[in-house]
Amino acid sequence: MARGAQATPGAARRPQDHQAGDGFAGCAGAIRPGTPCPRDDGSPRRGTRSGCRSDKQRPPLLCDGVRQGRPDHHLRESARIDPARSHALLIPVCEGIQHAHMRGIIHRDLKPSNILVEEVDGHAIVKVIDFGIAKAVSHALTAQTLHTDQGMMVGTPEFMSPEQAEGSADIDVRTDVYSLGVVLYELLVGGLPFDSRELRSRTFDELRRVIREDEPPRPSTRMRQLRSGDAKTAESIARQRSTALASLESELRQELEWIPLKAMRKDRNERYRSAIELADDLKRYLAGEPLAAGPKSATYRLRKFVRRNRGATIAAATIALILAGATGVSLAFAASESRAKVAAQEANQKASDLLKRAEREAESARNAEATAQREKAITARINAFLNKDLLGAANAEFGSGSDTRVADILKAASQKLKNDPPEPEVELGVRQTLMSIAASMGNQAECQAHGARALQLAERVYGPDALEVADVIEAIVESTGRGGSDEALVHLGRRGVAIRERLLGTDHVDTQRLRAFSEQIGFVASQLRLRDLKSEVLLPLAIFRGKGESPEQMKQHILARVEETESLWNQGKRDQAIAVCHEDFSPFLKHPYAQRALLVAIGMGAEALVREMKLGAAESGLLCGIAIGKQSPLFGPEHLHVLYLYQILAEVRMAAGDYAGALEALDTGLPIARRKNDMHQGRLLDAEVARLICLGQTGKCD
Structure with a gap:
C-alpha cells in the first residue's frame, strides 16, 4: 500500500511500510465493528509461488469496502450537525478504540481523516481506519516496534500527544485519548x-x-479568536452546528468544553484513563448527568439533577412552594392570633392596672x-374642750379677770387633763396648744411637761x-428650744428631720424648717448665730444673689434690710419699706426655691429679733415678707407661707x-x-388658742 493509505497501488519496499502492514494485519480478528476488518487475499502462504507474490513478499491485505459518495464521507466533512450529534458520533469511535486497547493495540494516529462515517438505513456507522502505525502493547508485535528515521515523528503533529511527540517508548492508551480530545475539539469549534x-512552520524541536x-486555548476562547480573525468563517461554523454564534460561544463556556479539555491535559495522569471513560462522559453529557470532567461541588450536581429531571423538579418545587405558602399562611395566622392574644392580654392588664389605680386613688381619696x-x-372636740372645759373650769375657779386669765387657763388645763x-387625739392637740402658750409666757417647765x-x-x-410625730417634735423644738441649748433637743430634732427626709424628701420646706430649728438649738439667742443653717435657707439666697456671701454675712444682710424697713415703716413710709425689700431681693425672687427660702428666712429672722427683744424690727420684717408673698405670682395672699407669716x-x-394688733393679724x-x-393642725390649733387669748386680753371673749 502506498503512503497515506490512499489505495493507490504502489510498492511497499521500506521496512517501516512492512512493519505497518504487519501492524494492520495484527489487528485481524481482533477489531470489532467500528473498524474495517482486514481480510486475506487468498494467496498461498510462505513456500508457494502461486499468485502475485513470493514467500519473501508481504501479502497485501484487503478490508471491508467503504462506499465513497454522499453516504460515506469523512467525519470532518459531515460536521453539519449539532454538538450533541458530534458527541453521539464520537461514542462508537471511543468504543472501537477501547476494543483495540483491550486487544493490546494503540492507534497513535487518530484524526478525522482516519474516522469514516457510513449511513446504513438512515443510521450513521462509524469506521476507524489506518492502523498502519499502531503499536501493540500485549501482542507479539511488541518485539517489532515501529521505528522512524532521524528527524521523523510517528503520527500527525496536530493530533499528537505530548509523550508521543517526545518519542517516549512507554506511551499507553492515554495517547489515543488525547487524540480523541483533539478530534472532539475540532468538531466543536x-x-x-x-x-x-x-x-508546521516551526522547526522540529x-x-x-x-x-x-503550550496549553491549547479553551474552545470558547478559540471560537472568539476565529470570530475576531474571520467573522464569516465563524458564522459559517455556527450555522453548520445548527446554532447561532453567540449561543455556541455561551454553550462552549459551560460543560461543552470541559470534556475535550480533560482529554487534552498535558499530564496524561490527569486525562481520562481510557477511551471508554471518555465515552461514558460523553454519554453523561447527552443524558444531562454530572460530568466526570466537571467540578465536584454539590451545587453543580444539583443543577444537573434539576436539568435532567426538570418536570419532576418543577412539580416537586411547586408542591414545596404550595406547602411553604400554606405553612407561611398558617404561621401568619398563628402569629396574628398570637399578637391579638398578646394585645388582648396587654389591654386586659392595662385595664386591670387602671382599675387597681382607680381603686387605690378612690381608697386614698376616701382615706383622705x-x-x-x-x-x-x-x-x-379640742376647741370644745378648750372653750368649754378648760376656760369654764378656769372661770369657775379663778374668776373672769383678764389679768390672770392666761395663767389660770394653764393651771386649770393641767389639772383638768390630769x-x-x-x-388621746384630743389630749394630743390640747397638749400642743398648752405647750405653745407656756412657751410664749416663758414657762419652760410647763412647756417641757406638755411637750413630753x-x-x-x-x-x-x-x-x-x-409624720405626726415629726410635727410634734418640731413644736417641741420650736417651743422649748427658745430658752437656750439642750443636747436632748438636738437629738430629738434630728430624729424629726430623719422622719421628714424619708417621707417628704430633703428639699421639702417642712424638712428644711425643722433642720434649721434643730441646728439653731444650743446657741445663745441674743448672739443670733444662724450660720449653722448652712445651705438649707441662707446659703441658697447668697448663691442666687451671686455675691458669694457666707451664711453669716447673708444673715447680717437680711437683718440690716429688716432694720432699714423698720425705720421706713415707723416713719409711715410703708411703700418705700416694701420697695427696699423688693429691690434687695429682686435678682433671685423669680426662682421658686429662693422665694420660699426668703419667706422662711424672714420668719426665722423675725423670731430671732423677738429673742433680742427687737420687736419693732421683727414686725417690720414680717410685714415686708407678707407684702412680698402677697404680690408674688408664686404665692399670693392665701398661700400657706403667707399665713405662717x-x-x-x-x-x-x-x-x-x-x-389688738395680734388679733387683727389672726383674723x-x-x-x-x-x-x-x-x-398643719398643730399650727392651726396654736393660732386658734392665740386668738382666744387675744380675745380674752381685749375683753372680747366671755
Missing part, C-alpha cells in the same frame, strides 16, 4: 487547538516543544376624706415614725403686748386657713 500553518508545553373629717372632728383626760406628754401620745396614736406676726405683737389669716384647710 471547527478549528484545531494549534493552527496547522503556524505549527520547536514543534515538539509547543506540543509538550376620712382623715380630714376625723381631724376636723378632733379639732372641734384628773379627767380626754381621748404630747410626744408620748403621738407615738402611741400614730406610730414612732409617722401672719401667725408669727401675731406672736410678735402678743409678745409686745399688742393683743386676717385664720379665716383663710380654716377655709383652705391646708395648714
Whole structure:
C-alpha cells in the first residue's frame, strides 16, 4: 500500500511500510465493528509461488469496502450537525478504540481523516481506519516496534500527544485519548487547538516543544479568536452546528468544553484513563448527568439533577412552594392570633392596672376624706374642750379677770387633763396648744411637761415614725428650744428631720424648717448665730444673689434690710419699706426655691429679733415678707407661707403686748386657713388658742 493509505497501488519496499502492514494485519480478528476488518487475499502462504507474490513478499491485505459518495464521507466533512450529534458520533469511535486497547493495540494516529462515517438505513456507522502505525502493547508485535528515521515523528503533529511527540517508548492508551480530545475539539469549534500553518512552520524541536508545553486555548476562547480573525468563517461554523454564534460561544463556556479539555491535559495522569471513560462522559453529557470532567461541588450536581429531571423538579418545587405558602399562611395566622392574644392580654392588664389605680386613688381619696373629717372632728372636740372645759373650769375657779386669765387657763388645763383626760387625739392637740402658750409666757417647765406628754401620745396614736410625730417634735423644738441649748433637743430634732427626709424628701420646706430649728438649738439667742443653717435657707439666697456671701454675712444682710424697713415703716413710709425689700431681693425672687427660702428666712429672722427683744424690727420684717408673698405670682395672699407669716406676726405683737394688733393679724389669716384647710393642725390649733387669748386680753371673749 502506498503512503497515506490512499489505495493507490504502489510498492511497499521500506521496512517501516512492512512493519505497518504487519501492524494492520495484527489487528485481524481482533477489531470489532467500528473498524474495517482486514481480510486475506487468498494467496498461498510462505513456500508457494502461486499468485502475485513470493514467500519473501508481504501479502497485501484487503478490508471491508467503504462506499465513497454522499453516504460515506469523512467525519470532518459531515460536521453539519449539532454538538450533541458530534458527541453521539464520537461514542462508537471511543468504543472501537477501547476494543483495540483491550486487544493490546494503540492507534497513535487518530484524526478525522482516519474516522469514516457510513449511513446504513438512515443510521450513521462509524469506521476507524489506518492502523498502519499502531503499536501493540500485549501482542507479539511488541518485539517489532515501529521505528522512524532521524528527524521523523510517528503520527500527525496536530493530533499528537505530548509523550508521543517526545518519542517516549512507554506511551499507553492515554495517547489515543488525547487524540480523541483533539478530534472532539475540532468538531466543536471547527478549528484545531494549534493552527496547522503556524505549527508546521516551526522547526522540529520547536514543534515538539509547543506540543509538550503550550496549553491549547479553551474552545470558547478559540471560537472568539476565529470570530475576531474571520467573522464569516465563524458564522459559517455556527450555522453548520445548527446554532447561532453567540449561543455556541455561551454553550462552549459551560460543560461543552470541559470534556475535550480533560482529554487534552498535558499530564496524561490527569486525562481520562481510557477511551471508554471518555465515552461514558460523553454519554453523561447527552443524558444531562454530572460530568466526570466537571467540578465536584454539590451545587453543580444539583443543577444537573434539576436539568435532567426538570418536570419532576418543577412539580416537586411547586408542591414545596404550595406547602411553604400554606405553612407561611398558617404561621401568619398563628402569629396574628398570637399578637391579638398578646394585645388582648396587654389591654386586659392595662385595664386591670387602671382599675387597681382607680381603686387605690378612690381608697386614698376616701382615706383622705376620712382623715380630714376625723381631724376636723378632733379639732372641734379640742376647741370644745378648750372653750368649754378648760376656760369654764378656769372661770369657775379663778374668776373672769383678764389679768390672770392666761395663767389660770394653764393651771386649770393641767389639772383638768390630769384628773379627767380626754381621748388621746384630743389630749394630743390640747397638749400642743398648752405647750405653745407656756412657751410664749416663758414657762419652760410647763412647756417641757406638755411637750413630753404630747410626744408620748403621738407615738402611741400614730406610730414612732409617722409624720405626726415629726410635727410634734418640731413644736417641741420650736417651743422649748427658745430658752437656750439642750443636747436632748438636738437629738430629738434630728430624729424629726430623719422622719421628714424619708417621707417628704430633703428639699421639702417642712424638712428644711425643722433642720434649721434643730441646728439653731444650743446657741445663745441674743448672739443670733444662724450660720449653722448652712445651705438649707441662707446659703441658697447668697448663691442666687451671686455675691458669694457666707451664711453669716447673708444673715447680717437680711437683718440690716429688716432694720432699714423698720425705720421706713415707723416713719409711715410703708411703700418705700416694701420697695427696699423688693429691690434687695429682686435678682433671685423669680426662682421658686429662693422665694420660699426668703419667706422662711424672714420668719426665722423675725423670731430671732423677738429673742433680742427687737420687736419693732421683727414686725417690720414680717410685714415686708407678707407684702412680698402677697404680690408674688408664686404665692399670693392665701398661700400657706403667707399665713405662717401672719401667725408669727401675731406672736410678735402678743409678745409686745399688742393683743389688738395680734388679733387683727389672726383674723386676717385664720379665716383663710380654716377655709383652705391646708395648714398643719398643730399650727392651726396654736393660732386658734392665740386668738382666744387675744380675745380674752381685749375683753372680747366671755
